[in-house]
Structures are given as structure tokens and as C-alpha cells.
Amino acid sequence: MNHPLRTALAATLATALAACSSTAPVMPSAPPINITPAMHPAPPLMATPAPAAPVVTDFWGEMRASFQMDGCDSDDGVARWARTFTQRPDRFEEQLAAVLPVVEYAKESAQAHGVAGEFALLPWIESSFQPVKGKKGRPAGIWQIVPSTARSMGLPSRKGYDARLDTAASTDAVMKMLAGYHDELHDWRLVAMAFNAGEFNVRKAVDKYGVPPAQPAVPKMPMKAVTREHLTKLLAIACVVRQPERFRVRLPPVDAKRSLEKVTVSGTKTVGQVAELSSMPVDRVLALNPAHTSANAQANTTILMPSAAAEAYREAAASGRQPSPASIAAPVDDTEAQGKTSGKPRSVKVASGQTLSHVAHANKVTVKQLMAWNHLTSDKVKPGQVLRLSP
Structure with missing residues (x-):
């Protein structure tokens, strides 16, 4: 039987347990957190785009690809002359680096006229790329052009200016002439011989003895020994470019800052005034344009300049800036x-x-x-x- 007190306690306990199960305890609320901007997580950093890499062209690879005649082992004389040219590898590298901008220009001109790339190296045989000032009636310029040939090529001569010494004008005229020779002779070896002996003499030999076979590389035509050697030397300098390691030389890299451009000179200006507008020392302009005899000579319609100077000249011309009228003294070698x-x-x-x-x-x-x-x-x-x- 149930005791009344026990029954009351049980009822009270049951009521208390029911209340605990139905009502969750109330916890004190935490104060809101004030998140300042500095406390926000930083956004992911965007990668800074790398500056565009300069376009590097494989100049010497392009030069080799433009060659159209036989290589180093095509004739014993070719390798022999290649060894002669590189007898002092350090001196060869130094000389080639010094004239490399002109080699670049000659290569571009050859490509523009559809001429075999070997001919961009021809001035190495003719003049070591030095603009030799010939005496009256004698060859002049890096291509060693005689006055009569210059006239037929449209290369003028006037007081203070000889186009044979104009690197750009003479190079473009020579490449045009070589392309014409090839149209007639259809063989780059014969073109090289024609440059040395004259197109008429080579055509005469071809008419009499026929077109030479592909081998030997230096045709056994009845031409003067100096003409045959001229072709051999051209193949030899091209051989060095083909296989520089064979001759213990390193071909110099191209420096875009030294690459040459033709600038059109508007109006009548002296070489000194052109130098002023291009922010170049006048003796440097004269060295790159030896057809002009002094700073006071009238500038030709085109002048060769390094790329940066060419841009400076164009900007000056576009802004309408005029050079000072004062004459600029000639350099010490005048x-x-x-x-x-x-x-x-x-x-x-x-x-x-x-x-x-x-x-x-x-x-x-x-x-x-x-x-x-x-x-x-x-x-x-x-x-x-x-x-x-x-x-």
C-alpha cells in the first residue's frame, strides 16, 4: 500500500523533472564582435604580370637558313680560307662584333631583294666592312664599287657626298644588281663571279662552255684565278657562320640598340643638324654615314642611325622642332x-x-x-x- 508522504514526494519530483526536460537553460548572450576592416581576411594577392620579354630573334640561325650555296666541305679551299680568317679567334670575334650592325642591314637588304644570304657577308671579302675612300677612278665603299659601275647602279656623287660610301644606298643598289644577275645566270656561284669579273665576262664564259654542274662547288670554268678565289672566300666566311665552333669562335650576339635604321631627312639639313635632332654626337653620325665628308655637308635624303636615335629624330621632326642654323665644326680627321x-x-x-x-x-x-x-x-x-x- 502507498504511504501518503512518499506519494507526495514522488509527485513533486516528477513535476520538477518534467520542467527540466521542457525548458532549456537560458545562457547570457555574448556581446557582438565589432569586426574592423583591418580584421577582415586580406583578399588573395593578384600575381603581378611579368613584363613582356623582348623578342629575341635567332639572327645567326636566320642567316644560316638564308644560305643557298654549298658549305664548309664543298671544296678544300673553302675550309682552308675559313681557317685563315679565324687564325686569331679573339680578333675575328672583335672585328665581327664591331661591324655587326652593318651585317644586319646587309642581311635585311638581301632578304628584301631575294638574294642568297651569303652575299650579306661579301663586304668582309671586299673591304672588311670598312668604307674605304678610293682615289680617283678607284673602288670605294664597303662593296668596293668603281665609279663607272656606280653610275650604272644609280649611285650619285657630288661635292661632300659619294654614294659608294653610303652604306644603305650602296648595299641596296648592290642587292638589286645581284638579284638581276641571278635572273640572267640562275646560279648564285656565277653571281659571285660576276660581281668580281663583271656580268659580261661570266655570261660570255657560260655561252661558250655551258652552265657549270653543281659539283665542284667552285666551278672549273676558265675564269681568272682571282675570280675563283673570290667565290671561295665568300663560301669560307659563310662556312665560319655555319660552323663557328669548328673554328673556335663565338658569333657575337645582336644588340637591338645598335641595329641600324634608315631615316628619311626632310628638307635641306646639314649632317650636323641631323645629329642635333637625333641627339647623336656628330662624329658618330659621320662614322655611320661615311659618304658625307663633314658635319657641314648637306645630308642625303636618308641617313643610317641606331634605332633609339632614329626614333628621337622622328619625334623631333613630328613636333616641328627645327635645328639650330649654326654650322657644326668638322671632326679632327678633316x-x-x-x-x-x-x-x-x-x-x-x-x-x-x-x-x-x-x-x-x-x-x-x-x-x-x-x-x-x-x-x-x-x-x-x-x-x-x-x-x-x-x-
Whole structure:
């Protein structure tokens, strides 16, 4: 039987348990968190786009791809001459680096005229890429063009200007002529021979003896030995470009800042005024454009300049800026500055990129003579250095 007190306690406990199960305990609420901007998680960093890499062209690879004649082992004389050219690898590299902008220009001109790439190297055989100033009736320029041929090519000569010494004008005219030779002869080897011996003499030989076979690479045609050797030397310098490692040389890299462009000169301006508008030293403009005899000479309609200077000139011309009317004095190698005691300058200023060998070749003296006259203990020279050309 149930006790009344026990029954009351049980009822009270049951009521209390029911209340606990139906009502959740109330917890004190936490104050809201004030999130400041600094406390927000930082957005993911966007990767900064890398600057566009400069377009690097494989200049020497393109040069090799443009070759259209046989290579190093096509003739014993080719490899022999290639070894002669690179007998001093360091000197060869130095000389090639100095004239590389002109090689670039010649390659572009050859490509534009559809001429075999080997011919961009032809001035190495003719003049070592030095703009030799020929005496009256003699060859001149990097291509060694005689006056009669220059006239037939449309290369003018006037006071203060000889187009044979104009690197751009003469190169473009030569490439046009070589393309014409190939249209007639259909063989780049014969074109090289025609450049040396004259197209008429080569055509005459072909008419008499027929077109030479592909081999040997240097045709056994009854031509003068100097003409056959001329072709051999051209194939040899191309051989060095084909296989530089074979001759222990490294071909110099192309520097876009030194690459040359043709700039159109509007109106009548002196070379000095063109130099002023392009922010170039006048002696540098003259070194790149040796067809002009002095800073005061009237500039030709086109001038060769490095890319940066060409852009500066175009900007100056577009803005309408006019050069100062004052004449600019001629450089130290001008005969008037030295006194006309002879028919040639008594001293010369070394241009940027020139070696002692270049100076000697351009002035028809020897390196040993220059070293003796200038008391040099080595063949190293610096741009701007003045060298005596006589005892």
C-alpha cells in the first residue's frame, strides 16, 4: 500500500523533472564582435604580370637558313680560307662584333631583294666592312664599287657626298644588281663571279662552255684565278657562320640598340643638324654615314642611325622642332682641321667599334706603322682616340 508522504514526494519530483526536460537553460548572450576592416581576411594577392620579354630573334640561325650555296666541305679551299680568317679567334670575334650592325642591314637588304644570304657577308671579302675612300677612278665603299659601275647602279656623287660610301644606298643598289644577275645566270656561284669579273665576262664564259654542274662547288670554268678565289672566300666566311665552333669562335650576339635604321631627312639639313635632332654626337653620325665628308655637308635624303636615335629624330621632326642654323665644326680627321699639307688627313679619330686594324685598312697603312707613329705598345685603341697617320 502507498504511504501518503512518499506519494507526495514522488509527485513533486516528477513535476520538477518534467520542467527540466521542457525548458532549456537560458545562457547570457555574448556581446557582438565589432569586426574592423583591418580584421577582415586580406583578399588573395593578384600575381603581378611579368613584363613582356623582348623578342629575341635567332639572327645567326636566320642567316644560316638564308644560305643557298654549298658549305664548309664543298671544296678544300673553302675550309682552308675559313681557317685563315679565324687564325686569331679573339680578333675575328672583335672585328665581327664591331661591324655587326652593318651585317644586319646587309642581311635585311638581301632578304628584301631575294638574294642568297651569303652575299650579306661579301663586304668582309671586299673591304672588311670598312668604307674605304678610293682615289680617283678607284673602288670605294664597303662593296668596293668603281665609279663607272656606280653610275650604272644609280649611285650619285657630288661635292661632300659619294654614294659608294653610303652604306644603305650602296648595299641596296648592290642587292638589286645581284638579284638581276641571278635572273640572267640562275646560279648564285656565277653571281659571285660576276660581281668580281663583271656580268659580261661570266655570261660570255657560260655561252661558250655551258652552265657549270653543281659539283665542284667552285666551278672549273676558265675564269681568272682571282675570280675563283673570290667565290671561295665568300663560301669560307659563310662556312665560319655555319660552323663557328669548328673554328673556335663565338658569333657575337645582336644588340637591338645598335641595329641600324634608315631615316628619311626632310628638307635641306646639314649632317650636323641631323645629329642635333637625333641627339647623336656628330662624329658618330659621320662614322655611320661615311659618304658625307663633314658635319657641314648637306645630308642625303636618308641617313643610317641606331634605332633609339632614329626614333628621337622622328619625334623631333613630328613636333616641328627645327635645328639650330649654326654650322657644326668638322671632326679632327678633316683635312681642313689639320692643315692641307698633303692629299690625305694627317690624323684620324677612332670611331666607336673600330679596331686598330680597321683604322689601318681604311687609311691604307699597316698596323705596325700606326703603332710606331703613335708609340703604342699594343693594338688596343679606344673610341675618340686620335691617331697619327704619318711619322
